[in-house]
Amino acid sequence: MISLKIDPVAKPRMTRRDTWAHRPVVDKYFSFKDKLVILCKKNKFVLPDKYRVEFYIKMPSSWSAKRKKDTLDKPHRQKPDLDNLIKSVNDCLLKEDSTVWYVEAKKCWWDEGKIVIYTLK
16 A cells, blocks of 8 residues: 555646646646656556555635535545546556556545555465
């Protein structure tokens, strides 16, 4: 199990134009990718072919304390989509993502952004 204190970022749909015209969403994704790779290398973590991942999305600072308390650890039912979050983890941590054959995943609200990955047997 590894807990990474990093705000989850979904993998954007990229086009050829992104190679020369930098969109903010693509720049944000590549910044996330660099940080995630560094954190995993620092912790000597290698993504297995069967894993469980939990994405904790940071609540907006504009929310009231009551709303934050009520929403803590509740399902996150808006963008980014869960499948795009999984794609971002696979893309960042695997050379060939076809090796993954089983993934359990969830995303929910939390005080801070983080990604928790469990190795399944």
